[in-house]
Structures are given as structure tokens and as C-alpha cells.
Amino acid sequence: MLEVDDIHSYYDKSHVLEGVSLHVEAGELVTLLGRNGAGKTTTLKSIVGLVPPRQGAVRFEGRVINGQEPFRIARQGVALVPEHRGIFGLLSVEENLKIAARRRSRWQLADIYRLFPRLEERRRNGGNALSGGEQQMLAIARALINDPRILLLDEPTEGLAPVIVDEIVRILKDIRGLGLPVLLVEQNLRVCEQLADRHYVLEQGRVVYHGSAQAFRDDPAIRDRFLALSA
Amino acid sequence: MLNVYLFQILNGLGLGMIYFLISVGLTLIFGLLNFVNFAHGAFFLLGSYLCYTTVTLTGNFWLSLLLAPLAVGLLAWLLERSLIRRIYHLPHTFQILVTLGIALIIQEVSIMLWGPVGKSVPTPELLRGIVRLGHFAYPQYRLFLIGFAALVAVALWLLLERTRFGALVRAGSESTETVSLLGTNIFRLFSITFALGVALAGLAGVLSAPLRGANPFLGPEILGVAFVVVVIGGMGSFGGALAAGLMVGVVQSLMASLWPQGSSLMIYAAMAVVILLRPYGLFGRA
Ligand SMILES: Nc1ncnc2c1ncn2[C@@H]1O[C@H](COP(=O)(O)OP(=O)(O)OP(=O)(O)O)[C@@H](O)[C@H]1O
Numbered sequence A: 001m002l003e004v005d006d007i008h009s010y011y012d013k014s015h016v017l018e019g020v021s022l023h024v025e026a027g028e029l030v031t032l033l034g035r036n037g038a039g040k041t042t043t044l045k046s047i048v049g050l051v052p053p054r055q056g057a058v059r060f061e062g063r064v065i066n067g068q069e070p071f072r073i074a075r076q077g078v079a080l081v082p083e084h085r086g087i088f089g090l091l092s093v094e095e096n097l098k099i100a101a102r103r104r105s106r107w108q109l110a111d112i113y114r115l116f117p118r119l120e121e122r123r124r125n126g127g128n129a130l131s132g133g134e135q136q137m138l139a140i141a142r143a144l145i146n147d148p149r150i151l152l153l154d155e156p157t158e159g160l161a162p163v164i165v166d167e168i169v170r171i172l173k174d175i176r177g178l179g180l181p182v183l184l185v186e187q188n189l190r191v192c193e194q195l196a197d198r199h200y201v202l203e204q205g206r207v208v209y210h211g212s213a214q215a216f217r218d219d220p221a222i223r224d225r226f227l228a229l230s231a
Numbered sequence B: 001m002l003n004v005y006l007f008q009i010l011n012g013l014g015l016g017m018i019y020f021l022i023s024v025g026l027t028l029i030f031g032l033l034n035f036v037n038f039a040h041g042a043f044f045l046l047g048s049y050l051c052y053t054t055v056t057l058t059g060n061f062w063l064s065l066l067l068a069p070l071a072v073g074l075l076a077w078l079l080e081r082s083l084i085r086r087i088y089h090l091p092h093t094f095q096i097l098v099t100l101g102i103a104l105i106i107q108e109v110s111i112m113l114w115g116p117v118g119k120s121v122p123t124p125e126l127l128r129g130i131v132r133l134g135h136f137a138y139p140q141y142r143l144f145l146i147g148f149a150a151l152v153a154v155a156l157w158l159l160l161e162r163t164r165f166g167a168l169v170r171a172g173s174e175s176t177e178t179v180s181l182l183g184t185n186i187f188r189l190f191s192i193t194f195a196l197g198v199a200l201a202g203l204a205g206v207l208s209a210p211l212r213g214a215n216p217f218l219g220p221e222i223l224g225v226a227f228v229v230v231v232i233g234g235m236g237s238f239g240g241a242l243a244a245g246l247m248v249g250v251v252q253s254l255m256a257s258l259w260p261q262g263s264s265l266m267i268y269a270a271m272a273v274v275i276l277l278r279p280y281g282l283f284g285r286a
């Protein structure tokens, strides 16, 4: 479905991704783990075209998408919920949704409000009046209304209270239940283990581990190593 | 005596609406594109000249009210596609150099085409009379100007606040990157916004033509005023452009009868005070 093939990405001269390969298949939820600065965000940005890789390829549903403008990649159904959520503070909740709405999307405004009743209550509020958890829900909702065929999430639970984290986890389970593939970047291992089919671990711009959820759980060495790194 | 002031205030409102139209375009372009357009006054000038030519050829002011802003907007669109979009990422000083160059070219070409001496544009026939309210009499065209510009302001407000296009423009002034992540062709949004902003300057040029004619040196003057209005009102603010445009227009107009030499001084002084007290302008955000 999504295939990242040996990509190298740079910020100016600094070589950040040194050959990252990974893939996400239909209906899968895959996590991308790694300590701060490992290159997780850069990998997502490389996929959506914000940091175009200088080498390697990104294929989505068999088509090469790297090298295209971000808006063209987005139109093909690759949706990124960015690290800081990207909510427009001066737009109302409903405007935030409406600018992303597409006629042929499986999720229309009414579906979104059914999924996120809280957002309907707050639809007239400005984006910057929302709490962190509400902003994260709006960011996910906005990606859904944009008719994604794959969802990339960058640390959706970062900075949220535990109750809210559980709420986000529940939403992500629902999304996975709908068959929408997800690539999830997350620091919170507990969250990852509840959700993921497979894990990748990134270190200094390279994939250093790749395994199924089961294997990851059963392999304390890798877990300790990863936990130690992220502590 | 009171009538004199009323007269000047109404004149000021008309002038202020012209200032609003030109400034709102400038501020719209700055807000979304973070682009400083020093050619904005030259596009105003072009609007006035195109009005002059249309009226001379066809005798029809209303046609020029439609055609001149469209032509100016089209020119802006072409310029954006070919040149302006290449310099969005450059520092403001470079943008100023390039757009100042464009302004000079437009100004010189205007002098070549229309001559160095200003042209006057007759008031449209329909609006040559005066309106009487008791003892008070006021030119019809000036009233029309206030009403028409107010209609344009309302339409523009609805466009920005009530449509998807407007929401995208506002979203884009917060983060163009996030807008593009939602699948919006940000380049097209930029072109349309630039052309729209410049077309408004052209429209302001047309509306002012029956009052002030078309004169090659209007460009720099109006650019100065537009920047004062934008700074006082706050960069990127629609309400700010309206309030500050009207304020500057009324102050200028009142000063014209009280202390004509101090008229320009006054508005620049007002701008300095605003910058000192509220660096982001009356309606601006940090
Ligand atoms: N805009 C940028 N310009 C230059 N270097 C950057 C930029 N963004 C990130 N980097 C560098 O690239 C490397 C990878 O950063 P990236 O943001 O991808 O890491 P990450 O795994 O997402 O980390 P975190 O867990 O902190 O979000 C880091 O060394 C970082 O300093």
C-alpha cells in the first residue's frame, strides 16, 4: 500500500535520513518508534512531500509519489496529522473541517460529528479556544473529512492527560476497525502496544529494528534497548 | 458653518473608502503571501488611466468600472505566474526592490502612453447632479462613491468570512504548509489572492478618477497612504484597513480646510503614534 524505499532526506546539508525503508499494508496499523531526533517526523514529512527525499522512492498504491507537490500527494489520499496538530486558531472548528471537506469523502461533516460529539458542541468556537485534546481530535477529524486512504499521525498523544490519551487510543482503534491503514509515530509505548500490528524502530536516520507486535513484546532485549533509549 | 464640516467629513469618508479599497488589497496580499507589494500604487494608477481611456473611447464610465479592475487583475495574475511567485521566499527588501521596479516600469510606460500631464476624467453623466438635504447640497458622484465602495466592502467581507475560499485565505495566513497538506493547491490560492488584491487597487483607481483624474505621480503618493493605513490598521486585518482608511480619509479631508500644509504631516504623525503605542496596529495581531 505505502512503500518507503531507501530514502535519504536532508535539511540543507545535514543528512537526516540515511536510507529508511518501511511499508504499510492495507488495514494495518504500524508504528514508527525512536528517541528524540531519530528522524521520525522527517520520515513522515518525506512521505507527504514537505521534505522531499533526495534519493530513494516513496510509492503509494503502486505509484511513485515522491517529487510531487505536497498538495498533490494529499489529494491522492495520504493524510498527515502533523506534530503540533496544525489547527487554524483564527478559524472556527467547523471552518477547520470545511476547508478540508471533500464531496466524495467517506466521512462527511455529519459522520465526523457523530464520531466526535465534542467537536459538534464546540463547532462555533475558534480553533485556539480548544484544549490540547480537543485540538488533537479536530486534527484527526480534519484528516478524515479530507478523504484519506492512509493516515500518518505524528505523536498524537504528546502532552495530553492520561484520560485524553485513552480517548485518542479509542478513536485510533475505531479508525483501524474501519480498515484505514495508519502509520503512527509515538513515544508512548503503552499506546503503541495497544494498537500496533507491527513496529519499526528508527535510530539516527536508519531503521534498526522491525518486527511484529508479538515479536516485539516477546523480545525483552529490543524492548529494553528501545526503552533505555527513549528514557 | 456646520455644513462645511459635514461636507468635509463626507468627502473624507469617500476618500477613506478609496483608501480602504487600495489598502485592503495590500493587506490581503501581505497577510496570505507575506509579500510586500510596492507596485500597488502603480496598479491604482493603471486603473485610473484605463478608466480615462475607456471613458474617452466609449463615453461609458460604467464599462470602465467593470473592465479596468478586470484588466488590472489579469495583468497582476500574469505577473504573479511569471515573476512574483519566484520571489515569495526572498527577504522583504528584495521584494521591495522588485516591485518598486515594476512600479517604475508601469509609471514610465503610462507616461509614454498617456503623456506626462495628468488627464481628467469627466463625472459620469448619471451622477453629475447634487443631492439636497434641506440647505445642504452634496455632489451625487461622491455619495455614489461611498455607497458603491461600501457594497464592495460588504461583498469582500462575505467572501473572506463566509466562503470556503475566504476560510482558505485566512487559514493560509496562519500556515500555508498546513493548507497544502489538506490538498489545496496553494499556488493557485496565491495567484488568485494576488490578482484579487491588485484588482481592488485598480478599482480604487477607477473610482477616484472622476475626482482626481489620472496622473503619473499619483502612484507613489497613494502607495504611501496605503502603507500608512495598513500600518495603522494592522497588517493583514480587514477591519483595520476599513477603520484606518476611513480615519485617514476624514483627517486628511478636515485638515484640508483647517491646515492644508499639515495634512500629510498629520497622517504620518498618527502612524508614528500608533506604532509607538500598538506596534501591530489597531486591529493587528502579533
Ligand atoms: N527544520 C529542520 N532543520 C534542520 N534540522 C532539523 C530540522 N528538523 C529536524 N532537524 C534535525 O533532524 C533530525 C531528525 O529530526 P526529527 O524531527 O525527524 O526527529 P524526531 O524523531 O521526530 O524527534 P522528536 O521525537 O523529537 O519529534 C534531528 O537531528 C533534528 O535536529
Ligand SMILES: [Mg+2]
Residues within 6 Å of the ligand: A040, A041, A042, A083, A154
Ligand atoms: Mg518528531
